[in-house]
Amino acid sequence: MIIFGxxxxxxxxxxxxxxxxxxxxxxxxxxxxxxxxxxxxxLSATAATTLASIALGYLFLTDNFQVEYVASYSDRALPLFYxxxxxxxxxxxxxxxxxxxxxxFTSLVIFNNRKEPDDRNTPYVYLVLAATLGFFLFLLCxxxxxxxxxxFTPQDGNGLNPMLQNPGMVFHPPLLFFGYIGFxxxxxxxxxxxxxxxxxxxxxRKTRVWNVxxxxxxxxxxxxxxxxxxxxLGWGGYWAWDPVENASFIPWLVxxxxxxxxxxxxxxxxxxxxxxxxxxxxxxxCIFGTYLVRSGVLQSVHDFGATGLGGxxxxxxxxxxxxxxxLLAESYGEFKTPGSVESYLSRESTFLFNNVIxxxxxFATLLxxxxxxxxxxxxxxxxxxxxxxxxxxxxxxFLILVLLTGIxxxxxxxxxxxxxxxxxxxxxxxxxxLAAIIMVAFGIREPYALLAFTLATFVGGTIVQExxxxxxxxxxxxGESSASAGLKLLWRMRRRYGGHIVHFGLxxxxxxxxxxxxxxxxxxxxxxxxxxxTIGEFTLKYEDFRIYQKYxxxxxxxxxxxxxxxxxxxxxxxxxxxxINAKQPTTEVAIRSTLVEDLYxxxxxxxxxxxxxxxxxxxxxxIWIWFGSSLMVLGGILAIIPSRRKKYV
Amino acid sequence: xKKSNRKVLIxxxxxxxxxxxxxxxxxxxxxxxxxxxxxxxxxxxxxxxxPNQAVRVGGLVVADSVDYNQRELVLRFALKxxxxxxxxxxxxxxxxxxxxxxxxxxxxxxxxxxxxxxLFEAQTLLVKCPSKYESEPKKEKAx
Numbered sequence: 001m002i003i004f005g006x007x008x009x010x011x012x013x014x015x016x017x018x019x020x021x022x023x024x025x026x027x028x029x030x031x032x033x034x035x036x037x038x039x040x041x042x043l044s045a046t047a048a049t050t051l052a053s054i055a056l057g058y059l060f061l062t063d064n065f066q067v068e069y070v071a072s073y074s075d076r077a078l079p080l081f082y083x084x085x086x087x088x089x090x091x092x093x094x095x096x097x098x099x100x101x102x103x104x105f106t107s108l109v110i111f112n113n114r115k116e117p118d119d120r121n122t123p124y125v126y127l128v129l130a131a132t133l134g135f136f137l138f139l140l141c142x143x144x145x146x147x148x149x150x151x152f153t154p155q156d157g158n159g160l161n162p163m164l165q166n167p168g169m170v171f172h173p174p175l176l177f178f179g180y181i182g183f184x185x186x187x188x189x190x191x192x193x194x195x196x197x198x199x200x201x202x203x204x205r206k207t208r209v210w211n212v213x214x215x216x217x218x219x220x221x222x223x224x225x226x227x228x229x230x231x232x233l234g235w236g237g238y239w240a241w242d243p244v245e246n247a248s249f250i251p252w253l254v255x256x257x258x259x260x261x262x263x264x265x266x267x268x269x270x271x272x273x274x275x276x277x278x279x280x281x282x283x284x285x286c287i288f289g290t291y292l293v294r295s296g297v298l299q300s301v302h303d304f305g306a307t308g309l310g311g312x313x314x315x316x317x318x319x320x321x322x323x324x325x326x327l328l329a330e331s332y333g334e335f336k337t338p339g340s341v342e343s344y345l346s347r348e349s350t351f352l353f354n355n356v357i358x359x360x361x362x363f364a365t366l367l368x369x370x371x372x373x374x375x376x377x378x379x380x381x382x383x384x385x386x387x388x389x390x391x392x393x394x395x396x397x398f399l400i401l402v403l404l405t406g407i408x409x410x411x412x413x414x415x416x417x418x419x420x421x422x423x424x425x426x427x428x429x430x431x432x433x434l435a436a437i438i439m440v441a442f443g444i445r446e447p448y449a450l451l452a453f454t455l456a457t458f459v460g461g462t463i464v465q466e467x468x469x470x471x472x473x474x475x476x477x478x479g480e481s482s483a484s485a486g487l488k489l490l491w492r493m494r495r496r497y498g499g500h501i502v503h504f505g506l507x508x509x510x511x512x513x514x515x516x517x518x519x520x521x522x523x524x525x526x527x528x529x530x531x532x533x534t535i536g537e538f539t540l541k542y543e544d545f546r547i548y549q550k551y552x553x554x555x556x557x558x559x560x561x562x563x564x565x566x567x568x569x570x571x572x573x574x575x576x577x578x579x580i581n582a583k584q585p586t587t588e589v590a591i592r593s594t595l596v597e598d599l600y601x602x603x604x605x606x607x608x609x610x611x612x613x614x615x616x617x618x619x620x621x622x623i624w625i626w627f628g629s630s631l632m633v634l635g636g637i638l639a640i641i642p643s644r645r646k647k648y649v
Numbered sequence: 650x651k652k653s654n655r656k657v658l659i660x661x662x663x664x665x666x667x668x669x670x671x672x673x674x675x676x677x678x679x680x681x682x683x684x685x686x687x688x689x690x691x692x693x694x695x696x697x698x699x700p701n702q703a704v705r706v707g708g709l710v711v712a713d714s715v716d717y718n719q720r721e722l723v724l725r726f727a728l729k730x731x732x733x734x735x736x737x738x739x740x741x742x743x744x745x746x747x748x749x750x751x752x753x754x755x756x757x758x759x760x761x762x763x764x765x766x767x768l769f770e771a772q773t774l775l776v777k778c779p780s781k782y783e784s785e786p787k788k789e790k791a792x
Contacts, residue, residue, distance in 0.1 A: 162748075163748065163749075233748075234745070234748070235745075235747075343656075344656060344657065344660060349657050349660070352657065352661065353661070353664065356661050356665065357664070360664070360665070360668040363672075364668070364671070364672050364675075368675075371676075371680070372683055375680075381682060381694060382683035382684070383680045383682055383683065384680065384681060384682075384683045384705050385675070385676065385679050385680045385681075386705075386759065386773070388675075388678070388679040389675045389676065389678075389679040389680070392671070392675045392678065392679060393671045393672055393675040396671060397668065524722060526719075526720040526721075583751055584748055584749065584750070584751055585748070586748045587748055602745065604719065604722060604745030604746060605717075605719025605720065605722070605746075606719070611720075613719050613722060615722070
């Protein structure tokens with residue numbers, strides 16, 4: 001199986017190189033048959049990467065510890081499910097996973113285009129895709145091969161890090177990868193468009209689904225990462241501005257900007273150059289993020305360490321950026337656009353402001369992330385910035401972004417009229433203002449939190465008002481019931497309402513983030529059986545202690561009764577786990593989530609006579625973050641469900 | 650250039666300047682030096698760091714030095730320089746011992762350093778996930 005895996009990988013590389021040659025030949029001789037053959041080469045490469053992936057999966061399932069990668073990330077006691085997902089637990093396997101998914105995506109593009117006649121762009125698109133795939137396959141074959149063997153067969157493997165034995169963590173990396181990899185496709189179309197001078201909105205229209213889909217994957221990946229940190233790491237937060245987190249957040253910001261101005265290009269034919277810049281940045285930031293994680297240049301809690309791959313990724317990013325901007329400069333003449341942004345008060349200009357803010361967020365986050373490297377290069381001393389920097393800089397920018405989220409979708413194109421402004425914004429602004437007064441009256445005085453709640457109300461208000469107005473006129477027109485009209489409206493205009501749902505989700509998230517960071521309560525204490533600990537309105541009573549075996553671990557669990565106003569309303573079990581193969585016990589977080597607040601309990605210590613030490617927090621409205629982010633994802637999905645008439649890549 | 654375009658450009662310029670100011674202020678308020686234990690103790694720059702100035706220090710946790718009071722959640726340990734293990738300092742962190750914390754692991758502390766008592770009071774403690782595969786010279790770990 002090992003030989004089979006190595007050969008499959010190698011075959012995939014050969015097929016990919018062959019395909020590149022065929023595309024180049026096809027372009028040189030203007031021969032479409034060569035291009036067709038090239039496509040078949042890519043499909044064969046896909047088959048080969050699939051076989052290689054099956055081989056690696058098989059090696060994991062059969063506990064073949066002769067393979068170094070399997071020995072590093074699995075052991076006999078590991079549950080079957082985690083054996084399979086250990087595939088991408090380390091860097092070699094995740095490289096293979098990357099190549100596999102990229103080849104699958106490429107084949108999907110070929111499949112979706114099977115009825116479309118090839119145009120001048122096609123060979124370039126596939127050439128770029130093949131070159132990217134070739135890069136990863138080269139790394140797999142020559143530098144970082146997951147099928148490398150140890151030269152001996154250990155009795156057992158090292159096991160998967162217990163912190164990674166969590167469903168959220170299992171799906172977090174592949175979804176991020178889907179996002180990163182998905183942006184290869186719009187990138188390939190953009191490059192092709194620049195080479196052929198076909199710079200209209202064609203490439204944007206064709207790749208819209210891939211853009212939004214990649215954005216959705218990236219979003220889910222980031223959210224799952226946050227959720228994993230929250231439920232697994234036990235420090236009580238979900239986001240620490242760690243370099244690895246930032247590495248995924250920066251491309252997310254830039255791609256969000258791109259999705260917005262892509263709409264402008266589609267509708268008004270302007271911002272062509274800008275969109276090219278954004279897709280180049282998005283793609284290179286995806287690769288750069290991978291570089292940051294793998295190069296060992298940054299101090300992060302969870303990087304891959306120095307793996308010797310950094311240089312290759314940096315080289316690849318350099319090629320993408322230099323090549324991309326060179327093409328952009330070469331084809332600059334093609335981009336001359338007749339239109340322009342006509343007024344401050346127009347959708348175009350607010351979209352532009354939204355872009356500036358998103359890019360500023362991306363820039364600030366990137367700067368903060370690489371600041372130690374920069375400062376060392378310039379001054380010889382490493383200077384770092386931590387969470388306070390990101391919070392200080394990014395919070396005000398985010399609040400502006402939320403304000404724009406309320407304004408952008410409803411302000412008129414070209415130049416907004418006073419009537420348009422009054423119709424769309426008067427009531428939401430008034431209700432937000434009213435809400436602010438009420439909140440102040442109830443003692444909410446934290447400036448940022450208050451501002452965040454007010455702006456979120458405004459955003460929510462604009463969306464609800466727009467929807468209700470549309471619903472009323474539809475009911476009047478068709479005589480349908482509210483429910484039927486409401487659903488049909490969402491479905492018929494799903495691109496529009498998908499966007500609104502994303503924005504509504506964002507507003508909910510903002511509320512959750514602001515409330516849980518400004519009004520968090522924390523406490524800790526050591527308890528004997530029968531003793532209690534009080535936090536806010538909750539009292540926790542240590543009721544029972546038990547030790548039991550489960551799968552590959554020993555669990556030490558303390559049962560805690562939760563009391564509110566004297567009544568026992570619930571119970572939680574705080575755990576520490578000893579995994580076979582792990583040197584240290586791990587903390588399991590116990591959470592009681594309601595719409596109003598999360599009660600968050602960890603047990604960092606167990607002493608003599610089962611005396612326990614608890615750390616407890618109350619995080620108000622935290623669940624809103626997960627609800628809001630889920631809505632964002634759902635809205636995105638709604639927006640890309642294709643209608644039957646439309647063609648997409 | 651059209652007049653309206655110019656107006657929008659000016660607005661963008663204002664935003665960019667605002668962002669620049671935010672970043673500048675953020676950097677000057679929050680940036681701290683990052684040093685190894687040896688640099689903090691002996692280098693010229695390290696000497697200049699006052700007892701109330703925040704600094705980030707990285708090193709290895711000395712085996713047999715870990716003292717964790719799990720009642721009060723106070724973690725005490727010695728941190729040694731990776732390249733120069735004679736240079737050590739005593740670190741105190743008030744908080745739960747992170748799961749990944751163990752002897753010989755690489756730790757990053759942020760806090761203040763008192764030169765006279767050689768005591769580092771850490772506000773934050775980050776540990777790098779340990780490499781589980783010791784026979785492999787390269788360090789590789791999962792996300």
